[in-house]
Amino acid sequence: MSVYTPAEVVEETGFSIDTLRYYEKIGLLERVGRNAAGQRRFSQEDVGWLGTLRCLRDTGMPIAKMLRFAELVRAGDHTIPDRIRLLEEHDRQVREQIDKLAERQKYIHNKIGYYRSQL
Amino acid sequence: MSVYTPAEVVEETGFSIDTLRYYEKIGLLERVGRNAAGQRRFSQEDVGWLGTLRCLRDTGMPIAKMLRFAELVRAGDHTIPDRIRLLEEHDRQVREQIDKLAERQKYIHNKIGYYRSQL
DNA sequence: GATTGACCTGGAGTGCGCTCCAGGTGGGAT
DNA sequence: ATCCCACCTGGAGCGCACTCCAGGTCAATC
Numbered sequence: 001m002s003v004y005t006p007a008e009v010v011e012e013t014g015f016s017i018d019t020l021r022y023y024e025k026i027g028l029l030e031r032v033g034r035n036a037a038g039q040r041r042f043s044q045e046d047v048g049w050l051g052t053l054r055c056l057r058d059t060g061m062p063i064a065k066m067l068r069f070a071e072l073v074r075a076g077d078h079t080i081p082d083r084i085r086l087l088e089e090h091d092r093q094v095r096e097q098i099d100k101l102a103e104r105q106k107y108i109h110n111k112i113g114y115y116r117s118q119l
Numbered sequence: 120m121s122v123y124t125p126a127e128v129v130e131e132t133g134f135s136i137d138t139l140r141y142y143e144k145i146g147l148l149e150r151v152g153r154n155a156a157g158q159r160r161f162s163q164e165d166v167g168w169l170g171t172l173r174c175l176r177d178t179g180m181p182i183a184k185m186l187r188f189a190e191l192v193r194a195g196d197h198t199i200p201d202r203i204r205l206l207e208e209h210d211r212q213v214r215e216q217i218d219k220l221a222e223r224q225k226y227i228h229n230k231i232g233y234y235r236s237q238l
Numbered sequence: 239g240a241t242t243g244a245c246c247t248g249g250a251g252t253g254c255g256c257t258c259c260a261g262g263t264g265g266g267a268t
Numbered sequence: 269a270t271c272c273c274a275c276c277t278g279g280a281g282c283g284c285a286c287t288c289c290a291g292g293t294c295a296a297t298c
Binding site for chain 3: 137138155157
Binding site for chain 1: 174178209210219
């Protein structure tokens with residue numbers, strides 16, 4: 001049963017130590033274990049959960065929604081249908097983001113093409 | 120030579136009137152014309168430029184960078200190569216955004232699949 | 239035994255991009 | 269004439285997601 005120091009978790013997840021503390025404070029991360037000196041020791045499970053948060057965050061999920069998701073996870077297996085619904089809704093939003101980005105990218109390509117024609 | 124009232128521009132561009140004033144204030148939009156009563160009357164050109172801003176903004180370009188672009192546009196035709204460079208750099212960033220989003224989306228799909236298997 | 243460095247806490251501060259507000263003007267409908 | 273409504277200005281305020289700070293603990297190294 002391996003544990004991770006803050007520095008290791010920063011390295012693995014890409015979250016800063018301040019962000020890790022912040023996430024714990026607001027309840028996105030359940031109270032992390034401590035050693036005798038009161039320093040955080042993250043479990044494998046914590047690190048896995050942070051991977052999920054990383055993914056949701058990077059796809060633009062607001063913290064308030066991640067918090068709802070965290071609460072569902074904590075509430076037990078009977079919330080699995082709700083979690084699926086939440087992730088499916090988010091998935092739709094990610095798809096929309098991608099589509100919109102691709103659409104706007106065409107405009108940028110046009111613009112570049114126009115400027116090239118002006119040279 | 121048609122002009123647009125603030126309400127019309129809000130309608131067409133999707134920017135709020137406060138945002139339009141803000142963009143003018145920070146120089147993202149050149150000083151907009153006024154009627155006798157001091158009210159804004161946007162030109163066709165203003166509206167076109169706002170369309171460009173809309174696109175850059177929606178693809179995540181920070182205001183500071185849009186400002187640099189605006190300055191290049193104002194500086195005249197000799198800045199066209201710089202504008203191309205700026206837009207190409209942005210285009211790369213948009214591509215990266217899309218790729219990253221698509222990558223993360225796979226994780227979300229996996230997660231949904233996993234939850235489905237738990238039902 | 240002094241220093242260094244990784245970590246701790248609570249709380250204040252930051253940067254971005256707006257958004258809102260108070261107080262006022264002018265033009266058109268009732 | 270009076271009302272409303274769209275608009276004006278300068279400046280304050282806000283929400284989000286961190287990020288930084290002061291002051292402190294502990295363990296290990298020189």
